[in-house]
Amino acid sequence: MSCENAQELISLLLDGRLPAEEGENVVAHAGICRECGTQLAALQTQRVLLRKMAQAPVPDSLAARLSVLASHERDRRLSRASLRQRVRRMTSNLDLAFQNLMRPVALPITGGLCSTLLLFGLMVPSLSFSHPTGGYDFRTAPQGSLVATPWDLGADDDAKDFPVFASPGETKSDYVNIVNLTIDESGRVADWSVVRGQLTDEMKDIIMFSRFEPATFWGTPTSGTIQVWQGLPPCKYAHCSATVRG
Amino acid sequence: MATSILDLSAPKALDGADSDDLRLVESLRSGAAQAYEELLARFQQPVFTLALRLLDDPSESADVVQEVFLKVFRNIGAFRGQSSLKTWIYRITVNEAHNARRWFFRHRRKEVELDSEPDEARNWKEVIPDGCLSPFDAAFEREQHMMIEAALAKLSPIFREAVVLRDIADMSYEEIAEVLAVSLGTVKSRILRGREALRAELAGSLQDRLAPRLVPKTAE
Numbered sequence: 001m002s003c004e005n006a007q008e009l010i011s012l013l014l015d016g017r018l019p020a021e022e023g024e025n026v027v028a029h030a031g032i033c034r035e036c037g038t039q040l041a042a043l044q045t046q047r048v049l050l051r052k053m054a055q056a057p058v059p060d061s062l063a064a065r066l067s068v069l070a071s072h073e074r075d076r077r078l079s080r081a082s083l084r085q086r087v088r089r090m091t092s093n094l095d096l097a098f099q100n101l102m103r104p105v106a107l108p109i110t111g112g113l114c115s116t117l118l119l120f121g122l123m124v125p126s127l128s129f130s131h132p133t134g135g136y137d138f139r140t141a142p143q144g145s146l147v148a149t150p151w152d153l154g155a156d157d158d159a160k161d162f163p164v165f166a167s168p169g170e171t172k173s174d175y176v177n178i179v180n181l182t183i184d185e186s187g188r189v190a191d192w193s194v195v196r197g198q199l200t201d202e203m204k205d206i207i208m209f210s211r212f213e214p215a216t217f218w219g220t221p222t223s224g225t226i227q228v229w230q231g232l233p234p235c236k237y238a239h240c241s242a243t244v245r246g
Numbered sequence: 247m248a249t250s251i252l253d254l255s256a257p258k259a260l261d262g263a264d265s266d267d268l269r270l271v272e273s274l275r276s277g278a279a280q281a282y283e284e285l286l287a288r289f290q291q292p293v294f295t296l297a298l299r300l301l302d303d304p305s306e307s308a309d310v311v312q313e314v315f316l317k318v319f320r321n322i323g324a325f326r327g328q329s330s331l332k333t334w335i336y337r338i339t340v341n342e343a344h345n346a347r348r349w350f351f352r353h354r355r356k357e358v359e360l361d362s363e364p365d366e367a368r369n370w371k372e373v374i375p376d377g378c379l380s381p382f383d384a385a386f387e388r389e390q391h392m393m394i395e396a397a398l399a400k401l402s403p404i405f406r407e408a409v410v411l412r413d414i415a416d417m418s419y420e421e422i423a424e425v426l427a428v429s430l431g432t433v434k435s436r437i438l439r440g441r442e443a444l445r446a447e448l449a450g451s452l453q454d455r456l457a458p459r460l461v462p463k464t465a466e
Contacts, residue, residue, distance in 0.1 A: 008438065011434075011437055011438040011441055011442075012434065012438075015412070015419070015437075017419065017434075039445070042445050042449075043441055043445060046413075046441065046444060046445055046448060047413050049390055049394055050394065050409070050413040050414050051413065051414070051416075052387070052390075052391070053295075053299065053391055053394065053395075053414055054295060054414050054415070054416065055291070055295065056291075056294060056295040056298050056299075057291075058290055058291050058294045059304065059308060061308070062290075062294065062308040062311060062312070063286075063290065065308070065312055066286055066290055066311070066312065066315055067286065069312060069315060069316060069319070070282040070283070070285075070286055070315070070319065071282075073282070073316070073319035073320065074277050074279060074282050074319075077275075077277045077319075078277040081277060085276065085277070088276075089276075089277065
């Protein structure tokens with residue numbers, strides 16, 4: 001390789017634009033030729049020095065002028081925008097303004113709301129509300145119903161003198177036999193007492209086998225009292241309803 | 247490394263604007279404030295460096311940069327994405343620098359420079375030397391830069407543009423060809439001749455300081 005050829009290729013070699021084999025030939029020639037070696041080293045050093053000049057600091061005054069220029073040109077572009085672009089721009093601005101407005105207060109509002117809900121939830125159990133039910137405040141579902149009776153097992157309804165269930169406060173002087181039943185929390189008869197007449201077989205069956213839906217207090221099942229009447233001409237069991245009063 | 251003499255990596259391919267460029271251009275067209283800020287953040291420093299190296303006059307370079315960005319903002323609608331945004335902006339910069347140079351030679355040569363000391367027009371951040379360098383190194387580096395700038399200023403504008411775009415702006419041959427609107431062969435020729443001319447200019451001024459670095463190894 002002649003020096004003239006090598007010196008023309010040195011520039012391409014520095015830029016990595018020579019094939020590998022040709023590049024190695026140039027490097028090899030520069031290693032044995034003083035003039036070409038000097039040129040290669042000089043151009044390499046020159047390139048390093050030029051690279052150091054690639055970061056000229058932008059004067060603050062120019063940066064400020066460019067910012068102002070950008071702002072003006074943006075306004076100019078927006079002023080010439082179509083109606084659709086303007087509407088989209090306004091929507092975007094409104095959205096941004098709303099977000100900027102809400103961000104500072106969103107956290108306090110959320111915290112305050114959560115705190116309020118938490119405190120209110122803690123205070124509710126200690127609050128007392130007056131209901132028109134008098135002494136039965138917080139006693140719920142006084143109207144109970146029979147869940148199971150001994151006559152469900154195929155008894156002949158029409159042939160029986162079925163007992164009638166009533167609240168303890170009710171008075172019906174026509175009935176011959178009246179029994180007070182105490183219903184426990186599980187709906188079973190826990191105790192009984194004869195108010196009038198005698199304890200008939202049907203009443204015994206009720207005491208032994210009937211189940212009731214108990215009254216509740218604050219949602220918790222509690223004991224109650226119910227009366228069983230018997231002694232009139234047969235009534236329909238379907239008409240009988242049980243009232244459990246705590 | 248790009249500075250290695252055995253940097254045989256393949257040249258970068260030109261494939262027009264990438265998705266990032268297109269997104270930025272679209273945002274600029276829609277008038278998004280962020281896009282304007284992003285464009286300035288990405289290009290104001292390299293464009294100023296390029297203008298400064300092409301003109302060697304900070305105040306003139308600042309005017310050119312402002313003119314470049316004015317054209318970019320106003321003509322962004324005409325950008326079709328056939329070249330990269332960087333190439334497009336650099337082409338505008340080179341053209342503006344060329345215009346400024348012609349105007350300078352017609353008008354400003356006759357003017358008297360009132361601002362005799364360039365440092366007076368610069369703010370304190372630019373004047374105070376970098377704390378990482380020793381005073382000697384800072385002075386030496388600054389003197390080197392001044393010598394190179396002086397040598398660059400003596401080059402023909404055609405060669406100067408090619409050398410600056412290649413060795414300072416680190417553009418590929420294909421990008422330079424696109425920026426200067428010349429063929430690839432012309433780019434190679436201009437870079438070769440520009441480097442040689444620059445080396446010849448520097449040979450005298452840097453001889454004393456760079457001589458030890460320029461001496462090649464003795465042939466075996």
